[in-house]
Amino acid sequence: KQEVTQIPAALSVPEGENLVLNCSFTDSAIYNLQWFRQDPGKGLTSLLLIQSSQREQTSGRLNASLDKSSGRSTLYIAASQPGDSATYLCAVADSGGYQKVTFGTGTKLQVIP
Amino acid sequence: DVKVTQSSRYLVKRTGEKVFLECVQDMDHENMFWYRQDPGLGLRLIYFSYDVKMKEKGDIPEGYSVSREKKERFSLILESASTNQTSMYLCASDRTDQETQYFGPGTRLLVL
DSSP: OOOOEEOSSSSEEEETEEEEEEESSSSOEEEEEEEEEETTTEEEEEEEEEEEEEEEEEEETTEEEEETTEEEEEEEOOOOGGGEHHHHEEEEESSSSSEEEEEOOEEEEEEEE | OOEEEEEEEEEEEEETTTTEEEESSSSSEEEEEEEEEEEEEEEEEEEEEEEEEOOOOOOOOOOOOEEEEEEEEEEEEEOOGGGGEEEEEOOOOOOTTOOOOOOOOOEEEEOO
């Protein structure tokens, strides 16, 4: 059974800092990995999706990397802003048949002005 | 823009009541999902549906049922609500050939 872990559970940084969020998963036979953002009391918004054959994806100040062999992904946020404050969730879709998605418990990020 | 809407943002019910949570998507997606989200446990899949009138159990289906009579609408039913069903409920949808799920805003349910 796939397990997805995100460490740390919470992170507080001053505005302007570059930061890295971590995600690890136990079964490397994945279809893809996604990073989502969740604002308080809201649904999830997809940020970046990495296919199992890819190493990284970039969107603006965000860069996500994937190392399937070690079961790890990182989300790099450059020049953080207060508007980046949210919970970031990692989600892994398993390969084979219907791509069941397993979510991590998230990292709650606070960017302090 | 894909839009997934949920019938209520907040709901307060009493133990034993029958509860209906409704989800509607406007992008003709085949697949729809119901998750619950609890602190420290993340999102857990309750049920999903890949076609009208089709349903599959997720990881935690006990105490829940679902209905999908129309492609755009997926309902989650709590036959007899219990306090341990207090949670945030999230609906999502996607197309079979599309890799990201689109989420609704969530319904925060409190069972007293």
